[in-house]
Amino acid sequence: MKIGAPRELEPGEARVALTPESAGRLQKLGHECLVESGAGLAASFSDDTYRAAGVKVVDTAAELWAEADVIAKVRAPMPQELDAAPDGKTLISFVWPAQNEELLAKLNAKRMTVLAMDMVPRISRAQKMDALSSMANIAGYRAVIEAGNNFGRFFTGQVTAAGKVPPAKVLVVGAGVAGLAAIGTSVALGAMTYAFDVRPEVAEQIESMGAEFVFLDFEEDQTDGAETGGYAKPSSPEFREKQLEKFRELAPEMDIVITTALIPGRPAPKLWLEDMVKAMKPGSVVVDLAAERGGNCDLTVPDQKVVSENGVTIVGYTDFPSRMATQASNLYSTNIRHMMDDLTPEKDGVVVVNMEDDVIRGALVCHEGEITFPPPPPKVK
Ligand code: NAD
Numbered sequence: 001m002k003i004g005a006p007r008e009l010e011p012g013e014a015r016v017a018l019t020p021e022s023a024g025r026l027q028k029l030g031h032e033c034l035v036e037s038g039a040g041l042a043a044s045f046s047d048d049t050y051r052a053a054g055v056k057v058v059d060t061a062a063e064l065w066a067e068a069d070v071i072a073k074v075r076a077p078m079p080q081e082l083d084a085a086p087d088g089k090t091l092i093s094f095v096w097p098a099q100n101e102e103l104l105a106k107l108n109a110k111r112m113t114v115l116a117m118d119m120v121p122r123i124s125r126a127q128k129m130d131a132l133s134s135m136a137n138i139a140g141y142r143a144v145i146e147a148g149n150n151f152g153r154f155f156t157g158q159v160t161a162a163g164k165v166p167p168a169k170v171l172v173v174g175a176g177v178a179g180l181a182a183i184g185t186s187v188a189l190g191a192m193t194y195a196f197d198v199r200p201e202v203a204e205q206i207e208s209m210g211a212e213f214v215f216l217d218f219e220e221d222q223t224d225g226a227e228t229g230g231y232a233k234p235s236s237p238e239f240r241e242k243q244l245e246k247f248r249e250l251a252p253e254m255d256i257v258i259t260t261a262l263i264p265g266r267p268a269p270k271l272w273l274e275d276m277v278k279a280m281k282p283g284s285v286v287v288d289l290a291a292e293r294g295g296n297c298d299l300t301v302p303d304q305k306v307v308s309e310n311g312v313t314i315v316g317y318t319d320f321p322s323r324m325a326t327q328a329s330n331l332y333s334t335n336i337r338h339m340m341d342d343l344t345p346e347k348d349g350v351v352v353v354n355m356e357d358d359v360i361r362g363a364l365v366c367h368e369g370e371i372t373f374p375p376p377p378p379k380v381k
Contacts, residue, residue: 001090001351003340004034004068006061010075014042014325015332017072017093020053022333026340027054030349036064043325065089070351072336076103087111090351092336094118094131097365097373098265104373107366113353114366115339117332121362121378122230128338129359133177134331139320140181140260143287144170144189146320147256150285150305150313156190167192171254172211173247173271173296174261175202178289182258183211194250198232198239198261214250218242231264240269247272251279259296260289272297282311291316339363 003026005018016039018026023033034056037047047057058064065071065085073093077085082103088111095116097104107114117131127133147170148155157167170186172179175197183206186193193211197203198220203213220239235243257280259272268290277286277299288300299308300316307313321328342360343351355361358378365373 001069001344001349002032002034002067003070003072004036004058004064005039005072006036006064006081007039008074009078009081012319012322013075014322015074015329016040016043016045016325017074017329017333017336018055019043019045019329019333020049020055021330022337023050023055024053025337029340029344029347031070031340031344032056032349034058034064034068036061040329043329045326045329070340072333074332076100077107082106082110085110085112089113091115092117092339095365104365104371108369108371111369112366113364113368115343115360115363116365116373117335117339117363119363119365119373119375120335120339121358121375123358123378126359126362129335129342129363131332131335134335135321135328136177137181138324138328138331139289140178140183140258141185142320142324143178143182143258143260143289143315144185144256146315146317146323147258147285147287148189150315151256152283153255154190155186168255169253170194170256170258171196171214171250173197173257173259174290175199175206176260176262179258179260180205180209182260182289183209186256186258187211191256194254196243196246198235198243199230214246216242216246232261234263234266234269243271244273247276248279251276252281254280255284257284257286257297258289259286261296262290262293268293268296270296270298274298277308277312277314278310280310280312284311285313285315287315289320292318 037057070090076095090113092115120126120129155168158165168191170191170193172182172195175195187210195206195211196214206213286297288295288297290296291300291302299314302316305315362375
């Protein structure tokens, strides 16, 4: 099969779905690879590096869509791409089918076979294809870097000839994939790092990374059961009150707050309220990784950086992985390569959509003229 990556058209999107390295490996599975000229440039992959890896570089998106059997993308096709797309292609990209019914219908009308990278089930065997985790890991790291970029002091404490410097205090709210990456980065930079999550089972992970788990004197059933697949459930009003009380107590002390709290299928819970921002010291920073889903902080403006009246910077960017486009493209294209590996069982360049494969079935949202979303629950954990 021919696998092709066009240039991403979404404004500001710097990632690319195929890197020269992943293309090289896909070729070992019997596939041919092609990219649209300039597709990798914003992620620092020139046309020449693709050519050196044996990838054909075509001049236009139209040529790419016409020649490739499988289109690998980061973002789902924009309307103008879809209108021009030939029928019957296989598409692998982020799709978010639950939020994009109209897009799904259009993809299906083009009789596309569509594998949504955001629908890869979060089971052990699928970890190598888990693009959500790859991107969340980058977002967590980048959140700390962004916080540092807006913070006027060191993270680590120092004793210098010019005086003693106290370490920065960082609070990470939500310890999923992004939160744990933020905790690791913050600890590595030498900050005193605190973290909170509604799932008490993450306390051990937080502490093993050198951060302090913020305990609440309140018990609530947030067990990591099959019912939620390890995700959080909405908190009870009593728990939420306790949590906010704790955050109010911590706000004047914290220099940096990184919020990552999400509950599947719901807007982000509001956890860092206006009065907490007001209680923070001037020069403090809040980075809200939940901005795209409405934000965990009352004052977050999605896609923007704002400064509160008392001088607290609130960063609400929603494109952290794209801000580290080389790294993000490397990980994303590796996730896609692993998916292609599963789709090419004989390593002979022939794509087989195996509906019995939990991972393929989970990600498959359109096939043979039918919308196959939502999938049945995976059989294996
Ligand atoms: P997420 O992005 O949905 O949520 C981020 C974090 O916010 C979660 O840890 C959640 O508990 C927390 N949260 C929700 N409400 C909160 C509140 N009010 N206060 C504080 N924290 C709150 O999570 P994620 O990063 O996608 O990970 C979710 C789960 O999936 C985790 O258990 C993770 O280990 C698991 N996971 C498993 C796999 C796998 O097995 N392949 C891969 C990735 C993630």
